[in-house]
Every structure is written in structure tokens, then in C-alpha cells.
Amino acid sequence: DGGITQSPKYLFRKEGQNVTLSCEQNLNHDAMYWYRQDPGQGLRLIYYSQIVNDFQKGDIAEGYSVSREKKESFPLTVTSAQKNPTAFYLCASSISINTDTQYFGPGTRLTVL
Amino acid sequence: QQQVKQSPQSLIVQKGGISIINCAYENTAFDYFPWYQQFPGKGPALLIAIRPDVSEKKEGRFTISFNKSAKQFSLHIMDSQPGDSATYFCAARGGRNRDDKIIFGKGTRLHILP
Numbered sequence: 583d584g585g586i587t588q589s590p591k592y593l594f595r596k597e598g599q600n601v602t603l604s605c606e607q608n609l610n611h612d613a614m615y616w617y618r619q620d621p622g623q624g625l626r627l628i629y630y631s632q633i634v635n636d637f638q639k640g641d642i643a644e645g646y647s648v649s650r651e652k653k654e655s656f657p658l659t660v661t662s663a664q665k666n667p668t669a670f671y672l673c674a675s676s677i678s679i680n681t682d683t684q685y686f687g688p689g690t691r692l693t694v695l
Numbered sequence: 696q697q698q699v700k701q702s703p704q705s706l707i708v709q710k711g712g713i714s715i716i717n718c719a720y721e722n723t724a725f726d727y728f729p730w731y732q733q734f735p736g737k738g739p740a741l742l743i744a745i746r747p748d749v750s751e752k753k754e755g756r757f758t759i760s761f762n763k764s765a766k767q768f769s770l771h772i773m774d775s776q777p778g779d780s781a782t783y784f785c786a787a788r789g790g791r792n793r794d795d796k797i798i799f800g801k802g803t804r805l806h807i808l809p
Contacts, residue, residue, distance in 0.1 A: 586738075588738075622704065622801060622802070623801060624701075624784060624799045624800055624801035624802050625739070625784065625799040627796055630796070640796070672738050672739070674738075682727045682729070682744070682788060682797075683729070683741055683744075684741075684797065685741075686731075686738030686739050686740065687738050688736075688737055688738050689736070689737065689738050691736075
């Protein structure tokens with residue numbers, strides 16, 4: 583099956599700890615994205631990557647970091663510097679940064695205890 | 696100018712009725728307007744999309760109406776069914792550079808009464 587997988591589905595962390603969310607795609611897409619979803623806030627872009635070894639900050643990058651060492655993988659680290667990390671995190675990909683349709687993964691719900 | 700304003704925030708419709716969700720934008724450079732559907736605990740999925748060279752696009756029970764002069768577009772769900780209950784996001788994209796980001800509305804939570 584082709585698609586985007588995110589793991590884990592639910593994640594709990596203690597305040598002050600860093601945590602890494604996984605995103606893998608086997609669609610051979612060049613571009614990948616991370617969004618944060620909060621109730622009533624829509625989708626806000628955290629980071630995006632046009633191609634391997636390249637990434638840019640989105641609208642709310644503070645307290646987050648990413649890497650893109652492989653085309654199929656785009657992990658997101660939520661650091662202790664992120665003041666309100668509890669949210670639903672969505673990974674997406676598209677054929678290229680210039681194509682319109684984005685395909686989303688199933689999401690990871692992060693809860694900080 | 697980069698915002699997409701979506702309304703209503705929530706909507707309750709009787710089964711068989713028409714659900715209507717509206718969006719407005721300011722940036723006249725936008726040239727791609729998709730609608731995404733999201734079920735609880737899942738990621739959004741592209742439902743239907745339109746470009747400003749047409750005023751309407753229909754796919755099954757879902758129709759996008761586009762008013763370029765008013766800078767508004769809307770999603771109509773005909774014969775709404777309980778299975779349509781989900782959160783719907785409008786979005787817009789386009790600009791001088793094709794790598795401009797997609798801008799999402801804040802979402803509408805739709806509930807269809809059985």
C-alpha cells in the first residue's frame with residue numbers, strides 16, 4: 583500500500599522532555615510538511631522540506647526541529663522549548679513543492695503531562 | 696492578505712438536507728482552492744478543488760461554487776448523509792511563486808442528524 587505513515591498514534595511525554603514524531607512516505611514525493619492542529623485553529627505549518635537535506639521554517643517553527651536525511655522520512659522533534667506542545671500533529675507530502683495536492687498521514691496526538 | 700476566512704465554525708444539518716460552508720480570501724493571486732475532509736482521529740483528505748477559471752465544479756453530491764469578483768467560494772453538500780459528518784477545511788494557494796504555501800481556513804465541524 584502506498585501512503586504516509588505516522589507513528590506513534592498517541593504519545594505522552596513529561597514536561598521538559600524532547601520527543602520525536604515519525605513520518606514516512608513511500609509515494610516517492612519530494613516535498614514533505616509538518617502541521618499542527620488545535621481545536622478551532624485549523625492547520626498551521628511548522629516546517630516543510632522541498633527535497634532531501636533541505637527544509638524551511640513554516641509559520642510556527644519555534645520549539646520544533648526537523649531533519650530530511652532520506653527522501654521518504656521527515657521526523658519532527660518537539661523540544662522542551664515549545665511552550666504548548668499538546669496538539670494533533672499531521673505530516674503531509676506532495677509530488678513537489680510546486681504541485682497543489684497534499685496527502686496527509688493519520689496524525690499523532692501528543693499530550694504533555 | 697494571506698488569510699482564508701471560513702464560516703460557520705460548526706453546522707448541524709438534517710439528513711437529506713443541503714450543507715453549505717463558505718470561505719473568503721483577500722489575495723487575488725490565489726489560483727487553487729481545495730476543500731479537505733477530515734474524520735475524527737484521521738488526517739485530512741482532498742475532497743474537491745477548483746481553479747478560478749470556472750465558477751462551479753461538481754463531483755457527485757459535492758459542489759464548489761466560486762465567485763471571483765467577490766473573492767468567495769463555498770462547498771455545497773447535497774442530500775447530506777450521516778457519513779458526511781466530519782470537519783471540512785477550505786484552503787487556497789498561489790502567488791508569484793509556485794512554492795507558496797497552502798493557506799487553510801480554520802475548519803467547519805459538520806454534523807448530519809440521522
